[in-house]
Amino acid sequence: MAGKWWPIAKAEFLVRTVKLHKARKILYPILVAVCILFSLFGSSTIIGFFLGEFGEAFEIMLATSLPGLMRTFMLVIWLFILIIPITNTLESTKTDQWDILHSSNVRSRDILFGTYLGKLPIYGLISLVLSSVLVATFVHAYNVSIVGQLLMYAVIILFALTTIWMANVIATALQARIGQSPRGDDISKALSWAMVPIMFIPSMGALYWSSSLVALMGLEVSVILPSTWIADVLTWISVTSSSLPPSSIANIQTYWFQFSPLLSLVLVCIFTVAVYYFGFRSADNLYTLSSGLGSQKVITVGKENIAIRGIRRLFGAKFGVIMVTSFKDYTRKLQNVAKISYAVFLSLMIPLLLAFGPFANIVNDPIFIPVMTCLAMGMMLGIFGGVVFGGIGLLDSQDQLWILKSSPNGVSKFIAARVLSYIMLGSIIATIPGVFAGILLQFDLATIVIVILYVYSIIMSGIFIGVGITAFNPSYEDSSSGAFVVNTIATIFITMIALIVGLIPGVVMAITQGVLGPALTLAAIPGPIIGLVILLAGTIKLNISEVV
Numbered sequence: 001m002a003g004k005w006w007p008i009a010k011a012e013f014l015v016r017t018v019k020l021h022k023a024r025k026i027l028y029p030i031l032v033a034v035c036i037l038f039s040l041f042g043s044s045t046i047i048g049f050f051l052g053e054f055g056e057a058f059e060i061m062l063a064t065s066l067p068g069l070m071r072t073f074m075l076v077i078w079l080f081i082l083i084i085p086i087t088n089t090l091e092s093t094k095t096d097q098w099d100i101l102h103s104s105n106v107r108s109r110d111i112l113f114g115t116y117l118g119k120l121p122i123y124g125l126i127s128l129v130l131s132s133v134l135v136a137t138f139v140h141a142y143n144v145s146i147v148g149q150l151l152m153y154a155v156i157i158l159f160a161l162t163t164i165w166m167a168n169v170i171a172t173a174l175q176a177r178i179g180q181s182p183r184g185d186d187i188s189k190a191l192s193w194a195m196v197p198i199m200f201i202p203s204m205g206a207l208y209w210s211s212s213l214v215a216l217m218g219l220e221v222s223v224i225l226p227s228t229w230i231a232d233v234l235t236w237i238s239v240t241s242s243s244l245p246p247s248s249i250a251n252i253q254t255y256w257f258q259f260s261p262l263l264s265l266v267l268v269c270i271f272t273v274a275v276y277y278f279g280f281r282s283a284d285n286l287y288t289l290s291s292g293l294g295s296q297k298v299i300t301v302g303k304e305n306i307a308i309r310g311i312r313r314l315f316g317a318k319f320g321v322i323m324v325t326s327f328k329d330y331t332r333k334l335q336n337v338a339k340i341s342y343a344v345f346l347s348l349m350i351p352l353l354l355a356f357g358p359f360a361n362i363v364n365d366p367i368f369i370p371v372m373t374c375l376a377m378g379m380m381l382g383i384f385g386g387v388v389f390g391g392i393g394l395l396d397s398q399d400q401l402w403i404l405k406s407s408p409n410g411v412s413k414f415i416a417a418r419v420l421s422y423i424m425l426g427s428i429i430a431t432i433p434g435v436f437a438g439i440l441l442q443f444d445l446a447t448i449v450i451v452i453l454y455v456y457s458i459i460m461s462g463i464f465i466g467v468g469i470t471a472f473n474p475s476y477e478d479s480s481s482g483a484f485v486v487n488t489i490a491t492i493f494i495t496m497i498a499l500i501v502g503l504i505p506g507v508v509m510a511i512t513q514g515v516l517g518p519a520l521t522l523a524a525i526p527g528p529i530i531g532l533v534i535l536l537a538g539t540i541k542l543n544i545s546e547v548v
Contacts, residue, residue: 004106005114012118028121035125039132039153047136066141067235070134071228077130078227081163085123089171090178108172109283116168120161127160138238148241152234155268159230162272169279226271229264236261311424322417330421336388340425343384344432350376351437370447371510373437374520377451378458379499381429382527385462386469386491389422394470401474401542411543415471419535422463430456450517457524461498464531466491471538494534495527502526 020027135152138144144152311327312320330336351373404410430452438448469491475484506523510516 005110005117008106008111008114009117012115013121016118016122032125035128039128039135043129043132044136044139047133048140051137051140066137067231070138070235071231073134074227074231074234075225077134078159078163078230081123081127081130081160082167084126085119085164085167086171086174089168089175107283108285109280112168112172112279112283115172116165119164119168123164124157124160127157127164131156131160134234138234142238142242144238145241148237151237151241155230155233155237158272159226159268162275165279166275169275169282173282226268229267229271232261232264233268236264319413319417322413323421326414326417327421327424330389330425339384339388340429343381343388343429346384347377347381347429347433348436350380350433351440367510367514367516369441370443370451370516371507371519373441374451374454374523375503375507377433377437377455379496381433381455382458382462382495382499383492385422385426385429385459386466386495387462387488389426389463389466394418394467394474398474405543412539415467415535415539415542419463419467422467423460426459426463427456430459447516450520454520454524458499458527461527461531462491462495464528464535465494465498468531468534468536468538469494471535471542474542494530498527498530501530 014024017024017028131153134156135144135149138152139149308324308327312324314320315323401411404414434448434452434455437443437451438445443451466487469487473483473487475487502523502525506519506521509522510519513519
């Protein structure tokens with residue numbers, strides 16, 4: 001007879017595959033078959049085709065440097081498999097169902113193990129596809145035998161299952177601690193956004209600074225990482241089961257391995273056993289039944305700071321109240337603050353890439369680098385401006401819309417207050433990366449001001465477009481609804497079109513005439529105009545729509 005964890009595992013699986021609806025009994029086996037076929041045949045064919053196009057000299061270089069590169073790639077994939085389950089769990093932190101289960105004499109370890117088994121069918125397929133890419137690269141470089149490939153798949157999948165278990169334990173611990181806070185749901189969503197930058201830095205390193213990172217990963221400090229142990233074990237299996245001559249195998253092992261691959265295999269086994277052991281041992285201490293507030297939302301009102309008082313005085317007694325309410329309503333949610341911080345973080349990476357990445361050798365070009373900085377930051381922050389400030393940040397519920405429509409010019413004033421408060425917050429997003437880029441890339445003061453103004457205009461374009469589209473099709477606070485998905489896709493698509501419309505003539509002017517200010521001014525004009533048209537049309541549509 002199955003334990004109490006089995007119904008929890010089935011429920012978790014049903015939740016994870018909810019988009020398949022009633023057809024999951026047919027579609028999921030098809031999905032499994034497609035992933036297996038891709039892993040066995042598709043990945044090796046695709047990787048072999050692309051790598052073979054570079055010629056024999058590249059293949060020799062790949063075979064020599066692959067062990068070091070694999071350490072970097074394994075680090076990125078390990079972080080990906082570790083962080084994604086945690087992020088998905090933190091998207092909705094509610095412990096009410098745990099209280100129900102604990103009151104029915106279900107232990108925390110049953111919940112932990114059940115949710116782990118329920119996640120495996122989805123995250124296991126993701127791990128299988130990712131592992132096939134790694135194995136296919138080794139097969140192409142070393143001509144690994146079938147037995148070697150099977151051993152590599154077994155090692156990677158075992159490591160992936162261990163990582164998923166570790167991610168489940170961490171996510172459960174965070175959910176248990178945060179879920180009992182009055183603002184637990186908001187804090188967890190903020191943390192889910194903060195998890196992404198953790199894997200961004202090594203990912204960008206693998207793409208742009210692979211040579212430096214390979215050298216770094218060859219140092220002794222890297223041997224403490226489980227991803228390094230797995231990478232060394234995979235290299236050892238591939239070279240010993242390949243058609244390489246013994247001299248080449250000896251050279252690879254001497255150059256890359258700081259200690260015996262057998263020791264790496266032992267460390268992997270110890271790591272696996274330790275993760276499962278301590279996960280089960282700590283399970284019953286992660287969450288206990290209590291009579292606290294749980295996942296109930298409690299909103300506390302603090303004292304108004306000088307900025308809020310300044311906004312109230314600036315916009316007058318009546319409209320100032322709406323502005324302050326709009327500003328407070330957005331900034332009091334930690335997930336919104338985390339999204340803004342995330343946008344700023346990504347935009348700060350752009351000048352770093354231009355200064356130390358592939359374009360570092362032409363960093364002194366007076367036109368190319370400022371234009372590239374503006375285009376990259378503008379495109380990224382423009383899309384973020386539409387998605388972060390639009391979407392679920394506009395209206396909370398249909399009741400709120402009914403109240404707005406019941407007051408004179410309520411919808412128009414509400415949209416105006418929202419847009420103005422978003423524009424004020426957008427100035428922070430534009431200024432911080434603009435100043436950072438100017439200092440790092442050694443721009444003069446005039447160029448820094450031009451960069452900030454261009455990025456700010458594109459952010460305003462995204463805000464106008466995002467709010468206008470959400471006003472057309474309100475999604476309220478349901479981020480899993482079809483309306484939210486449609487709004488997000490439409491916002492990204494229209495923002496990209498608005499950017500491209502101004503981008504083409506602006507870049508042409510910058511290249512042909514060698515002027516920065518007029519070129520970026522020309523590139524910045526179409527976006528806000530298109531955004532204002534969509535915002536006006538969305539406001540009219542929201543004003544005349546019927547509340548269901």
